[in-house]
Amino acid sequence: MRIGSSIALIVIGAIVAFAVDYQIAGIDLRLIGYILMAAGVVLLIISLAVGFGGRRITTTTRSGVDPASGEQITRQDRRDGTY
Numbered sequence: 664m665r666i667g668s669s670i671a672l673i674v675i676g677a678i679v680a681f682a683v684d685y686q687i688a689g690i691d692l693r694l695i696g697y698i699l700m701a702a703g704v705v706l707l708i709i710s711l712a713v714g715f716g717g718r719r720i721t722t723t724t725r726s727g728v729d730p731a732s733g734e735q736i737t738r739q740d741r742r743d744g745t746y
Contacts, residue, residue: 665710672703 680696723740 666707666714669703669707669710672706673700674703676700676703 676696676699678696679699680693683692683696685692721742723742725738725740727736728734729736
């Protein structure tokens with residue numbers, strides 16, 4: 664959803680900057696559009712960096728004693744922790 668939100672900001676900013684021909688006293692809609700596009704690009708770069716950042720591995724180790732034999736049992740699970 665992060666990438667979709669960034670692209671939406673870029674599109675909305677482009678529409679406000681280039682397609683809206685409406686004047687409001689004291690407000691520059693073109694500048695607001697540029698600001699929205701810049702925020703969208705920054706968020707897109709951040710979301711791509713986080714998404715392709717690196718491989719995350721989760722390791723879980725459990726130890727216990729088998730009640731039947733009294734033997735020490737250790738179990739280790741490894742999982743890839745991507746989103």
